[in-house]
Amino acid sequence: MSQHAVVIGGGIIGLATCFEFQEAGFEVTLIDPDPISGATHHAGGMLAPTAEVQYQQHELVPLMRESAQLYPDLIRRVGQHTDLPTGYRTEGTLLIGADRADGQHLTELIDYVKAADLDIEPLTTRHARQLEPGLSPRIVKVAAIDGDHQLDPRLFARALYDAVLSRGAQHIREAVETITPQAVGLTSGKRVAVESTGVVVLAAGLGAAKITGWFDGEHPLQLRPVYGDIVRVRVPEALQPLTNRVIRGFVEDRPIYVIPRDDGTVTIGATSREDSPHPRTSAIHDLLRDAIRVVPGIEETEFLEATCGARPGTPDDLPYLGVVREGLIISTGYFRHGILLAALGAKSAVELATGQEASTSVAACNPFRHAASTINV
Numbered sequence: 001m002s003q004h005a006v007v008i009g010g011g012i013i014g015l016a017t018c019f020e021f022q023e024a025g026f027e028v029t030l031i032d033p034d035p036i037s038g039a040t041h042h043a044g045g046m047l048a049p050t051a052e053v054q055y056q057q058h059e060l061v062p063l064m065r066e067s068a069q070l071y072p073d074l075i076r077r078v079g080q081h082t083d084l085p086t087g088y089r090t091e092g093t094l095l096i097g098a099d100r101a102d103g104q105h106l107t108e109l110i111d112y113v114k115a116a117d118l119d120i121e122p123l124t125t126r127h128a129r130q131l132e133p134g135l136s137p138r139i140v141k142v143a144a145i146d147g148d149h150q151l152d153p154r155l156f157a158r159a160l161y162d163a164v165l166s167r168g169a170q171h172i173r174e175a176v177e178t179i180t181p182q183a184v185g186l187t188s189g190k191r192v193a194v195e196s197t198g199v200v201v202l203a204a205g206l207g208a209a210k211i212t213g214w215f216d217g218e219h220p221l222q223l224r225p226v227y228g229d230i231v232r233v234r235v236p237e238a239l240q241p242l243t244n245r246v247i248r249g250f251v252e253d254r255p256i257y258v259i260p261r262d263d264g265t266v267t268i269g270a271t272s273r274e275d276s277p278h279p280r281t282s283a284i285h286d287l288l289r290d291a292i293r294v295v296p297g298i299e300e301t302e303f304l305e306a307t308c309g310a311r312p313g314t315p316d317d318l319p320y321l322g323v324v325r326e327g328l329i330i331s332t333g334y335f336r337h338g339i340l341l342a343a344l345g346a347k348s349a350v351e352l353a354t355g356q357e358a359s360t361s362v363a364a365c366n367p368f369r370h371a372a373s374t375i376n377v
């Protein structure tokens, strides 16, 4: 008889986790009242271990690198169980500095990236414009990162959802309130029994901080929403493609990215703020102005939407990923890298559940590292 995994949360982390448990031979139950409605719905989808390298984030770098390496195989395997597109593209990324100060910022980043032993190649702006004629001639500095790829998070999450359902996963459209060793308690009062040999994975993004019953004392997960405004536009057919690579960098010190999609749309993002969950007019204005400064053709596009998503942030920007008691795994807090880290997070959850040795250690992601009390039931 196959083992059973109950996965709470149907964002990219939960869905990829469902998929990998099925790959490992588990029967899967997904619990989520509204899958793909959280951060995953809003995300840019850059798989960018190099451009996203953060100062003083040494423990994050190996996780991002391994997850990026896992992606081609994950995409291939998901494609064996669904015909839905993923928007996965491997043309790479150009990192740009818009003015002289941004150029200096980029020079420092290039040095830091090289010191971290990651691949980045400075280009002349002339060469960059030969590669991407849609780039503005006013840009002062460019570097190519061929290994930073992208996918469309909404498409990929739908593909994962289709794949896991087509392989027999059960989906319970309800919210979880409690987790005890015997059962997962739903807000309706119903309970989903957990077999003694089964595993529960709490992958509910920010929602994980409201689910109780599995610890004593204060909630051990210190999750906070870090909001990001993001814009989508459609490129008129005559101008397609505006670019083939992801274009990202700095305009007057503000970060900006422009992600071309297969369907002729472009995603422009993203802000990072902790005040209000609603799209902010000034932020949308800045994003559009900066994107036009970098890729002027964006001025000719059709506006589709501006949304604001909440990244599940942790105090040290590392996820919470680990076993908290036998049969219960926490997998949340992926902050600004959850699309990239989904491949590793899902694989690690299966390794943790089955006692396999992980190729990349996730010890730094211990879910109790910020807890006042470490006593769990």
Ligand SMILES: Cc1cc2nc3c(=O)[nH]c(=O)nc-3n(C[C@H](O)[C@H](O)[C@H](O)COP(=O)(O)OP(=O)(O)OC[C@H]3O[C@@H](n4cnc5c(N)ncnc54)[C@H](O)[C@@H]3O)c2cc1C
Binding pocket: 008, 009, 010, 011, 012, 013, 014, 031, 032, 033, 034, 035, 036, 037, 038, 039, 040, 041, 042, 043, 044, 045, 046, 047, 174, 175, 176, 177, 203, 204, 205, 206, 207, 208, 211, 227, 228, 229, 230, 269, 270, 308, 309, 310, 311, 312, 331, 332, 333, 334, 335, 336, 337, 338, 339, 340, 341
């Ligand atoms: C604007 C923006 C841009 C981003 N760009 C990138 C990027 O380019 N690259 C990258 O790697 N990352 C990016 N991210 C980060 C990434 O989106 C997140 O880290 C990732 O989506 C987190 O996935 P998740 O599955 O943990 O959470 P979510 O996607 O938030 O999903 C959580 C799920 O849990 C469900 N849930 C909540 N509570 C309960 C409950 N009680 N019971 C059952 N289910 C529940 C919700 O319905 C939801 O479906 C971006 C984020 C934002 C906001």
